[in-house]
Amino acid sequence: MTEEKIRKKVREGYAKVAQQQQSCCGPSSTCCDSVNTADALAQKVGYSEQDIASAPEGANLGLGCGNPVALASLQQGETVLDLGSGPGFDCFLAAQRVGITGHVIGVDMTPEMIAKARENAQKGSYTTVEFRLGEIEHLPVADSSVDAIISNCVINLSLDKPQVFREAFRVLRDGGRLMISDTVLLKPLPEFIQKSVAAYVGCVSGAMRKQDYIDAIKKTGFKDVQILKETPFSLDCRVSDPTAQAIVNDFNLSGEKLKELEGSIASIQLTGIKRS
């Protein structure tokens, strides 16, 4: 499949998520045993009940694999950029931290997600947050204009991750911070999963090897690149998710094979600084 076709599949997958409020990277009710599974997942990956309650309804679709806002030490008046902002959950939390003098920009390539995020901003009267349609490999953002970049479970979906890091570096001011939650590979995935488009859209087979990911960020010029937290990635929590279901059903994965697959992936929280 060509890169353009994969990108189209990713866009279609997340358009469906935006419209149906289904999770692609999140867990299912079977595992989390909760009426609101998106909230249960959000708590599991590091958001507080207060974070969840404070965002407009529908902003948290349980798509994240960490809480980059918690790491970003955001200050009043700062400009924050969210790469792959989805329905806007992290943007709204960031807006609360940077206050009325701050500015938050969410960028996402899926028009349905942008529409949903804008609707959510209006619902919550978030006047300092804006959502721009665009690709994170070609950010619609000016050079050296951002204090902090956050991103949650998105860069694994990019077909050109080094280009995403170069763009992040370009738009950050000197001293600007990068705070990423993402999936990475700890060991190679079985070949059938590597080739699965469903697994790509589900934040699995697009993931880069952990060390390559860190090296790519360092090569861009970021300093103090560190993994702050690493947690196992659980497909177990995703058996009612259409993407995870496709992975499990299409490949007839036994419990053992699932465990092996899960052991190949981790969620990381990573930070870096642009410093000249």
Ligand SMILES: C[S@@+](CC[C@H](N)C(=O)[O-])C[C@H]1O[C@@H](n2cnc3c(N)ncnc32)[C@H](O)[C@@H]1O
């Ligand atoms: C797993 S969701 C995460 C959404 C959001 N960060 C959250 O935690 O709720 C991935 C999002 O990234 C977007 N996306 C994927 N690849 C992208 C790219 N290359 N450029 C811009 N957005 C992208 C998708 O449209 C989708 O909204």
